[in-house]
Amino acid sequence: MVIRILYFASLRESVGQEAEELVLPEGIDTVGKLRSHIAARGAQWDAFAVGKTLRAAVNQRMAPADTALGEGDEVAFFPPVTGG
Amino acid sequence: MTKSLFFRPLLAVDGGAVTVRVQQDNFDVGREIAAITRGNLAIGAVASFVGTVRASNDGSGVSAMTLEHYPGMTERALEAIVAQARDRWDVFDALVVHRYGRLEPGDQIVMVVVASAHRGEAFAACEFIMDFLKTEAPFWKKEETPQGLRWVDARETDNCAAERWKTT
Numbered sequence: 001m002v003i004r005i006l007y008f009a010s011l012r013e014s015v016g017q018e019a020e021e022l023v024l025p026e027g028i029d030t031v032g033k034l035r036s037h038i039a040a041r042g043a044q045w046d047a048f049a050v051g052k053t054l055r056a057a058v059n060q061r062m063a064p065a066d067t068a069l070g071e072g073d074e075v076a077f078f079p080p081v082t083g084g
Numbered sequence: 085m086t087k088s089l090f091f092r093p094l095l096a097v098d099g100g101a102v103t104v105r106v107q108q109d110n111f112d113v114g115r116e117i118a119a120i121t122r123g124n125l126a127i128g129a130v131a132s133f134v135g136t137v138r139a140s141n142d143g144s145g146v147s148a149m150t151l152e153h154y155p156g157m158t159e160r161a162l163e164a165i166v167a168q169a170r171d172r173w174d175v176f177d178a179l180v181v182h183r184y185g186r187l188e189p190g191d192q193i194v195m196v197v198v199a200s201a202h203r204g205e206a207f208a209a210c211e212f213i214m215d216f217l218k219t220e221a222p223f224w225k226k227e228e229t230p231q232g233l234r235w236v237d238a239r240e241t242d243n244c245a246a247e248r249w250k251t252t
Contacts, residue, residue, distance in 0.1 A: 009152050009224035010235040060157035062220065076154060076222075080238030083151065083182060083223025084135050084194050084214060 001071050003034075008078035011054070014047050024069065031056045032065030034075065053080060103178070104162040106153060108185040113195050120177045120199050127176055131206035132197045133214055139189035141236070144229045149236075151184040151193070154222040158182075165216045169198070172212070173205040180213060182223065212249055218242040 001024045012018050028037050035056070039048035047054060056063045057076040069075065105111075113132055121127050140146055166178045177199045187193060196213045200206040225236040 006154070008154055008222065009226070057154075057157055057222070060154070060160055062161075076157070078154070078222060079224065079235070081219065081222050082225045082236040082238055083153070083221050084218040 001069070003069060003071075003073045003075055005034075005038075006074065006076040008076065010079050011047050011077055015044060029069055030065065031058060031063050031067045031069065031075065034069060035065070035077070038077075047079075048077070054078075055080060103180070104159055104166060105179075105181045106155075106158050106162070107181065107183060110183070110192060111181045111195055113192075113197065116179055116181065116195065117197055117199075120179060120197055124176055124199070126201060127199045128201045129203040129206040130197065130199045131203070131210040132195065133210050134192055135194040135214075137187050137189045137191045137193060141227060144227075144231060146189065146227045146229055148186055148188045148228040150186045150226045150228075152224045152226070153182075153184045158222050161221045162217065165213055165220060168216070169209040169212050173200065173209045175200045175205055175209050178209060178213065180217065182217070182221070184223070215242075215245040215249060219246040 002021060003024060004019065004021055006019050007015050007017060024034070025037065028034055035048050035054065038045055039050070046052070055078050056065075056067070058067050058069065059074050060076075113134055117130055117132060121130060137149055138146065162180050162182065166180060169175065169178060175198055179197045180194070182194045183192065194217070196210050196217075198206045198210045198213070200209070219242050227234050227236060
């Protein structure tokens, strides 16, 4: 299963990229599991660690950790919003 | 709830469209109000809010800020917020315009205009839309300060402002 991941704002800067395609490993089927999977990449991905405040959206809708992932999904990670 | 579902189809026909714009360009709130109210003599109240860039924030000078957004999701999130407000109050029309890109102190950032028959609905819906825009619409501010660039942190007071609507 292939998904597209987007990173925004301070998160985009800390991970050093704004988007990537990812082939999901077996068993990585929710937003929460994807977050843990990404956190394990190393120090540059510290913003994904447990306890860090991070928001996620799947196909442009806010998505809690238990949201299921599907083929071709657009998954976005970003810090809490500060518009207005 | 101050409005029954029964009236929704009527409003969809008689009222204006839900409108949201996310743009780099400045806006003219007077012109937007004129466009919304033109020809609708049932409107008795128009509430508007304009947010602008302050020259200081969190104890530091701010010479400019850059607003980033998530094209597509930002518009959808704003539309969902306006739709919630229209479900909750009798509103003829509601418009949200939010800018992105680099802005300087005094520049306009966001405007909300709500038109209704009476002021209560217009005031409430306008404030509701701003409170949820602050916590749910994907925008992020990066400030230019004498100490360098810094991303603005989300405020707990903004979460409280949005939360209070959930209990009334």
